[in-house]
Amino acid sequence: MMITEHSTIIKAELPVGDVHAGMEVFYNPVMASNRNISILLLNSIENTQMNICDPLAGSGIRSLRFLKELNKDKIKQLYVNDMKENFKEVFNVGLKLNKLKPKNVSLFNQDANLFMQEHIGFDYIDIDPFGSPNPFLALAVARISRGGIIAVTATDTAALTGTYPKVTPRKYWAVSLKNYLMHEIGLRILIRKVQLQGIQFDKALVPILAYSKDHYFRVYFRNEKGKEKCDELIKQHQYFLYCNNCFNFKTSVYNKEKCSCGKEFVFAGPLWVGKLFDEKLLEKMVENNPFPEEQKFLELMLGEAKVNQVGFYDLHEIARKLKVDPPKMELALKKLKAVRTHFSTTGIKSREKQSSFCSKN
């Protein structure tokens, strides 16, 4: 069938049932937002004349949209790859359908890692696989240029959020947390895992935009080369300590500490305790956004960026524990000088201490 996503039309099938890796070329409408934001982000950063790499192109929709919607000075060369047998055919049909005759597109039909191995370097690499990005991280990190951007999607959120607690240490080298904070904790575990791959080669992958949406995580990293910058990242790899008794939480280089209430904290991590957002970039994105359906979400993140806190409070969780009615969101935000968080509709980020927050007044 014919499908239109913003500027671009493609011929593909809609998935029937759950999306999985063995499927034929298909179009995943849930990921339209993922692509929207990648276009907006690339149009909002200063990088131009980029060698852009789409190694797991699938239907090719992202690259086709890049050709249509990225500012003219953004693409030096677009490298589009997928290992599906008929990929070049499919992509060429896409070019025709959209009346595109670009001179700066190189098509490949290889294993994604072999494709990246055979090239020298890219200024933007989009790792957008089914499931875990793990198999592609080593090569993406090896091939990203100084100042370049790596974008990583993970759709295996269950592996990061503690649904199967043994999976997180295996796939993401950290301990997950199975409570209302699991999405933020999972995202931060993913960030550290990607960063470790870079740090060993003196590539400091600094998150400029990281979020949880629908059933996936998405992180954009800027590659800032240098040992000192890597040391700075390592300082921000810490444990997250959570008190099951009194909602208190904190970050620490230690994984065993006592809460002020006297109980032992449980720990998650190690994970990234630094910023999830480059606030200035988000401001630009909010300003320049051509996708109305993303506006609320972008504004939510921009608000969240004002309070740099790891973890948040959930009004409903706290009300349940205190056996009171949940406070009104607007009231709580005002009273606690707090901001909303995109991780939860009932969550707030606040620099106020937990003690003042948990009082019943």
Add this chain to the structure above:
Amino acid sequence: MMITEHSTIIKAELPVGDVHAGMEVFYNPVMASNRNISILLLNSIENTQMNICDPLAGSGIRSLRFLKELNKDKIKQLYVNDMKENFKEVFNVGLKLNKLKPKNVSLFNQDANLFMQEHIGFDYIDIDPFGSPNPFLALAVARISRGGIIAVTATDTAALTGTYPKVTPRKYWAVSLKNYLMHEIGLRILIRKVQLQGIQFDKALVPILAYSKDHYFRVYFRNEKGKEKCDELIKQHQYFLYCNNCFNFKTSVYNKEKCSCGKEFVFAGPLWVGKLFDEKLLEKMVENNPFPEEQKFLELMLGEAKVNQVGFYDLHEIARKLKVDPPKMELALKKLKAVRTHFSTTGIKSREKQSSFCSKN
């Protein structure tokens, strides 16, 4: 010049000054022991008909010796690669000099990672670089077969032993310990780092022989596939806690604990707290060893394998702190039911508690 190493003669230069990565093809006599032990190990394991991969072949001496000294049923195909310009020429000269006309050797002259990426799988991969093995681990792990062996050399021991404390977290994702235990701690940090790369893909890399010698570390891993086996490895990734006050040490999943003497432990790691040796394999190696110069070292490790302890006591360190003369080694071994360790000529491994050991009686 012509150089003979056991069975094999090669034409190469001896290094003048320190060995480093930029040098022309040369012969490093210090690594003869490394090669001896790899031959002995391969002849002592049950694996036969192996696809053997020597991706950083250098002068080719290891592969030439494999052809001469490995049991006849060991090699199915030998893949020898080096990216130095004249490598194939150099290796073919080696074959002629040693009157070898093997039908099961494939020569390559590529980047080591590209070479590994382009092949499907190997039963033995020997990562023997200058410096850190880091750049080659992802591909070696990706390409090792089920039941296969990865051998890893690290000559960047300073990066693992705490000479530059900031380097260890960057290159090996752990905290090093700068005291008499630094070689064991460094080796165990290296082991975990390699294992992490496998665990994310359900490959459990179990050390079968791991040692520190001259100025390098060497670890042989058997690749035992399976999630459960990976979970077992993860349980053995712990912290090493050391008391600067009373010589006490222990392993723990926590990085902050108090010693029984009341002081806070310092921590190193995370690191591998499991076995360094497959005792049965070492027994075989001691029995079958054709290299007299390695016999003592092998027997030392076999003795050490009897006590599975992380860390050891150093008689001289303790004597210095207690301001007494160091005890005689033989006496200490007997009294404490201890064994020697290859990590230090004045070190002993004992299951006896530190308290009894530190008494002046």
